[in-house]
Structure formats: C-alpha cells, structure tokens
Amino acid sequence: MTILRLPSLVDAHVHVREPGYEHKEDFYSGTVAALAGGVVTILDMPNTVPPTDTPARLLAKARLAQAKVVCDVGLFVGATTTELDAYLPVAQAACGLKIYVSDTFGSLRIESLDLLHRFFRSWAECAAAHGGYRSQGIAEGIGPIAVHAEELMLPVCLALANLHGTPLHVVHVSRRSEIELIRKAKEQGYAVTCEATPHHLFLTAEDAARLGPRGDMRPRLVTADDVAALWENMAYIDLIATDHAPHTLQEKQSQEAAPPPGVPGVETLLPLLLTAVHEERLTLEDVVERCAFAPRRIYGIDEPEDSYIEVDVDAEFTVRDEAMLTRVKWTPFAGRRVRGRVERVVLRGNEVFADGQLLAAPGSGRVLFGAADGI
C-alpha cells in the first residue's frame, strides 16, 4: 500500500444532465461520482433541456446546482441557433462558451458560416468589454471557446478563433488528422489547447464492436493508428477530461430508435491514468499536469485552498458497473484491471470523501464564477 497525496483534480468535460435528464444524472449524483473519482471541480456542458443559452437559464441551472453539488462546478453557456448570442450578458459567469460544430447528443449543432463567425466575433467583442480572457489568479475576463469540432470542422474553428484572437479549446480530440493539425497550429503560435478522453486513449473501434452501445459516443472510438497518434503527441494534449455523458443502460440498449451516444467516465479517469503510469506510458507529473494544473490554467480556475486527494497507487482492482456512484451505474471499462484507488478527498480543509463514503452535504460545493449569484 503506497498512499500518494496529489493536487485535487479537475474534470473539464462533464455532462451533469440537469435540467431535463435527471433520470440519467443530476448535480448531486454527478458530483458524488466526481468525488469518488478524486475530482473536486467539474465543468458542466450546456446541452441540457433547456440548453444553457440565456442569462435566465444559466441562473436557473446555477441555482439547481448550488442546492445539490458536493464538489465545485463551472457552467458552460452554449451557442444555439435559436437564442443566438443571448448568453453574452453573463459570459463572465460561465466557464466558457461551448460550440458544437459536429454531430453530438442534443440539438446544439451549428452549421452555418454566418452564425459560427458571429459567435466567435461576439465572444471576442465581449472579451474586450470584460478586460480580456480569464487566467488563473485573475478573476477578470471571460473563458475560452470550447468546441466539439471533428475533422474538417477543426480548421474551421482554428481559423475563426485565430482571426478573432479568441483562445480555442478543442474538446475530445480523437483522430490522427486532428491532433496533427493541432500540433501544427501550436507550432505556429495559435492560441489553441486541446483535450483527450480516457476512452479515446484506452479503447479503439475494435472495442466499440465488442461493447456495442456501451462503446458508442461522439466522437466515435477510432482506429488503433488514431489512438497511437494521441499517445505519440501527448506533449500536445493539454488536458485529459472524461466527457462523462451518462445515459441509462436501458436507453443505451434500446432496440427502438438510435441509442443516445455517450458514456460515463468521471470515476474511472484516475485509475486508468495511474495504470498507464504503472505501465510507464505516462509519468505521474503528466497526469497531474493534465488533470489538475492545465485545466485550472486554461479555464482560469484557482486551486481551492487546503485541498488534495490521497490515492493508494498499489491497489489493483477490477472495474465493475455496480461499484459506480453515477446514477446510471455502468462504465465502458467494466471488467478492466486497473491500479490506483482514491482513498480520501479533502476540499477546503474538509474531508468530503473517504474509504468509499461520501462525507459532504448537498450544496457544500461551490458554483464557480458567481453564476448562482444572479446578475
């Protein structure tokens, strides 16, 4: 038994599902699962029902969150074809703007140049009005634009962000073509960062065939060569986030319509990465940089004082559906042997999770950037 104390983790890509899909997950169950995974800060995506695309909806979501969260949560606003850039008055209360330009769950996909250009332009104008873009230690400013942009949609976003000087964060990069283009853009000085998910790092299209709907998400699992490209270019992957996207097994296994894409992930993030450390595919510093320091830097989130996690890096166990605390109680990694168990989580001096037990009260976490305070 070797207990390591690590900085408290951030999962910068989580779908809490509230409001609209509370049977999948809500701000309580989602943040409990986060703590179980050693994560004390999550960033929540806007493709709920209704989507988080107006000041009123951001405030309503923030209040729902504040009543239930057991860890900290930042909320994205989302670009939609109906509300356009109605979110602008509360841009500083969001962790960033999420734009979907590729196939996803929900209805937020943007497909017109006119509209997409407008979102980048107006976010840049908003930043200018708010003193620029947020960084760690500086509360002023607004967050980056985060994009789900696969294949040809990636250079679309690179151009628009570069032309308007908006920091661009590319979520869940999965293909060789994408990471190689991001590498080129970084080399040319573009203000671009990116993330990869554990499922794109540890599973391939072959696993998707075996897993069926349990292995279906967007972007889809890709070839072994694509996965190899992510590992080869790990130096260009700023952070690792899970795209925790719970759906019930019943929904996933439905024979009727197309099952919803997406898989849970926040609880398996750290054991998967610590197993890769054990196998010498990553260093512990790689993991801490990508799951703690980088997301805080990119989204301008200060580390909560007196917060850390303790992990038994020797503990080896088999991932099991039943052990999951997410409301949907399954994981695409079920059956996998992993190493690294979260023993204890301390947030702002309080023990909030220990020995598999939640010790925090609903509402004890914080909604970041003042989103719950109203405008």
Next chain:
Amino acid sequence: MTILRLPSLVDAHVHVREPGYEHKEDFYSGTVAALAGGVVTILDMPNTVPPTDTPARLLAKARLAQAKVVCDVGLFVGATTTELDAYLPVAQAACGLKIYVSDTFGSLRIESLDLLHRFFRSWAECAAAHGGYRSQGIAEGIGPIAVHAEELMLPVCLALANLHGTPLHVVHVSRRSEIELIRKAKEQGYAVTCEATPHHLFLTAEDAARLGPRGDMRPRLVTADDVAALWENMAYIDLIATDHAPHTLQEKQSQEAAPPPGVPGVETLLPLLLTAVHEERLTLEDVVERCAFAPRRIYGIDEPEDSYIEVDVDAEFTVRDEAMLTRVKWTPFAGRRVRGRVERVVLRGNEVFADGQLLAAPGSGRVLFGAADGI
C-alpha cells in the same frame, strides 16, 4: 464612338473542357471565345477527363493546348483522391493548384482533413524546394492554391493556408458570409486573395428561377443581399473571373438526370463590367485592376509585350446566344442590354482579333510556365 485602349485582359478561371468534353469546348473554340471577349490569357481548370493530376496528364493537356490555342493559357493541376500529390514534380509548370472542397461539376471534391491537410503541406514543401511562390517578373517558384470553398469550407482553407504559409486564392466568392470572412482575414494579414464572377455580381436567385438550367452553376446564384455584399466589399475582391464553364444547351435542358451546373462567360465579361462603369458602379480602373493587373500579379504572369485591346465603350447592344463564339453558343445574359464592344485585340504585336473576325492561327498562343516543354 469612343475607342479606349486597355491592357490585355486575363480570365483567371476558365474550363476549356479538353480533354474529355470537346463537344462542349476545346482549346481552339475556348481561346477564340476568349479573344472575342478581349481576353488574351486564360487559366484553365483541371476537372477534365482525365483530370490534370499527374505530370503525364499535364504534359498531354499542354500539348493538346499548344496545337490549338489562339491566346495564352496557363494550366492548373488538381488535387484528387486517387493520384494524391502526384502533380508535385511539375508544380512549377502549372499556374497553381486547384482544390475542390465544395460541390462541383466532376469528381475532384476533397472531404477528408487528412488529405486536405496533406495537399497544403506538400504544396508548401514544394514551394520551399522551388524558391517560394511565383510573382510577376520572377519566373521562379510555384503558383498559389486556388480553392472552391463555400461556406464552412472557406475557414477550413484559410486555416490550412495560414498554417502552412501558402498563398490562397478563393475562387468565385458568392455569399455575404464568405466575403465578410475574407475581409476579416485580409485585415488580419492572411495571404488570401479572392475573385467574384460576373454572374454572381449581376444575377440573383430570382434570375435563377427565371433562367432555369441556364442559371444553374456552382456556387449557385444567391440572394440580393449576398450580391449587395459583394458590391459593398468590392475593395476586397482582388479579381473578376468568369468561371466560363460551357455545357451544351441540350445537356443543360436534359430532362433525364440532373443537368450539369455551369455557364459560359468569357465573352460577356468585359461588356458587363463596362456597363457597370457606364452606370458608375465601377470605375474603369477597377475593371483594369481586376481583369488585368491583379490576376497577373496573383499568378505571376508577365504582361505579354506590345499587347492591348481596343474597345468601343459607346457601343450599346443586346447580348445574343447566336453571337457567341463559344462552341455551346449560349449565355445566361442573353437579352441583356450592355455597352462596350471589343473592336481589336493585339497580342505580341500581332492583330489577333478585329471587327468580329479571328486573325490568329491555331497554335499561335502560348502555353505558360513551360508546361508544353516536357520535364
């Protein structure tokens, strides 16, 4: 009768159709039509059958051209999914690389990021090996990348060109969203140029409804607001070229399959623009800049010595199908009253067209960039 002597014109976007579609146009009929329009240099597109995508095919096309042309012609090579960048060894013999990323006539459309990124990267590497990009007065180097890139495909090409330092020429810009993005890119210092066609400047989607297949091309005719955007942003439109894309009227009016998109244009270019000058929508300098100086600068084509055209700018006439010298003998502008008749064309000291009569022998024009010389 007011005769003006103008610099000899360039039409930087012409589909001669040879080889493969000689019943529509060939290097003789196409260049005769060019001279009738006051154009002494045309740039020919690569979507023939076979496409101009290998050294052997470029040489074969250049020899076909050299035997027939009555004016000068530069040949594009084209990026294809089958021959990849096989054209690279003869890049310096082409006027540029054409890449189709939007819906077009033929089969050259590129839809994968991997492939598209490869074309930009390999063209940039090729330029480095050839001393850079060609400019007027400097024979060394290779030409720009010209793209058919509508809507979201435009920022794709802007990003790839900017990342690899390749000059990008955007052909037939038609929409407000596109010209506004190009304007932004120019303001930010991107090495981008663009062209508009007379049909996108003088016709709208309403005309398309009236014209039926005679008004069908790619990009399609657009809204009055899009057309207004082109005129408002004329300062950002580097050149005007026709996208002369002949199909027979029989093909266009076919009831069976979808009629092929594309319209002829090289003969109506100058009268349409001189009419706009008469209406004070353009100056004569605007026309000469966009139809002579700019295309020579962008593609690095020296002005042929002792060459000019003479135009009667007072002559007013009705455009008629029967008056066209293109093999297909029709025009979408039939019935329109215009001003400005080409009276005389002199190329390298020789009168090659006068009073409606061709005076040049087949093969008297030149194939540019040494393409007909073999490698």
